[in-house]
Amino acid sequence: MLLQNKVALITGAGSGIGRACALTFAADGARVAVLDYDRDSAEETVALVRQAGGEALAIHANVAKEAEQRQAVNDCVEHFGALHCAVNNAALGGGFAPLTEFEEKRWQLAQDVTLKGVWLGMKYQIPAMLAAGGGAIVNIASLSGVRGEALQIAYSAAKGGVLAATRTAAAEFAQRGVRVNAINPGAVRTPALQMYFDSVADAEAETAGVHAMRRVGEPHEIADAAAYLCSDRASFITGAKLDVDGGVMVNPHTL
Template sequence: MDFTGQVALVTGGGSGIGRAACVAFAHHGAAVAVVDREVSAAEETAELVRKADATALALRADVTSSADVQGYVRRTVDEFGRIDCFVNNAGIGGTVAPVAEYDEADFAAVLAVNVTGAFLGLRHVLPRMIARGGGAVVNTASVAGLVATPGASAYVASKHAVIGLTKTAAGEVARQGIRVNAVCPGPVDTGAMRRLEEQIAPDDPDGLTARNRAAQPTGRYSTPEEVANVILFLCSDLASNTTGAQYVVDGGRSATGSATPTRN
């Protein structure tokens, strides 16, 4: 995979899968625009990109704000002249509660970031790609976008919506040379996963971690780097006729039905 001379724009790039994707793009030759709601986190990732001998731009943005999204797209194009790869990755997990008890404000907040944020990214990046005649987009969905996760109604609904956006956009822009795919991680070794386990089992998060890992056919969680590798594949010429697809990275958990997948 060679991204020399290309520009990758990654939202939620300040940590986890987003950070791993930024660093992977850098190691394969791309310049990287790192977007995060915490500018300090974006700067930390940008420094890792520079250590990989690549050019980086750190940007703060609230992905639920159309003005902020237009701003990160404009700044990236002003700095680098183009956007070749867009990793539409920013997302939040929300609270854990049954549907009948789920807080309305929490539900709206999850959909605002995970659905409206993903839509706005597509809304403002795709015209730039159409204008230059091509590009690749990877939306970060989840195995929770394919199967249910009890207690996570907002997250599940949002990630099903991301897959719907992926399929719709893919069909609309395929003839313009733009591919749009989704990556669907299962449990991943990230800070977000640890916080989720502490929320679900505050008295025994280590025990929940052990049980979740044991439920994986591979016996472990995915690493952020493993998910990033799939993202880079989908952005690369190796996936030149792949669009509208959902790539699962969950250690075989959803395929075997061994347990209900946990959010990434």
């Protein structure tokens, strides 16, 4: 198994990509700390991991709060004895509006959760990994952070920051045994996306058409990539961004 004898901490693990990461990492042999702002959702993920025969710990925390991030890592290490890998997945988009009409409070909330949350996570995850002899971090970024996204100034800017923070962390800790990479997902069938599909006619077909594969992704497909990047099989990969996007960036549109 890819992650045998590893301990992983996953943020935003109460649903969607984060929950898929928790289940996949556990199936690959890791013991998993499930962090989410929604306590009930975290407990639900833990129950699913345990039902599948894995080990998991629920942690209720706000990733935008430094003390809570520090305590989350401490709780993980105290419970499992170490920390070897992490997926910083928690994010908040801030809504949709033209740049000139975007509200400051919505901008700040998106930066606090989506960007600051990743920085604070790494700030406390990395020392724990160094104490364990090394480790790997995967930050969930977005294609929006690479190319921008109309009506999503706060989300695009925050995810662009995640990519820059990933490269910075990778550069600082490469010689000390901690690898840091990012994943840019395409459209993934999370509960939020499914609600959109269910409420807007032809939304799924139009979204699928943006992808060269002509389909949206499933959460486990992002989780599989994250598990690989956190495993020893990716031992020479750091500072990279992996587009797990069904071909959005190469979509020919003419086929």
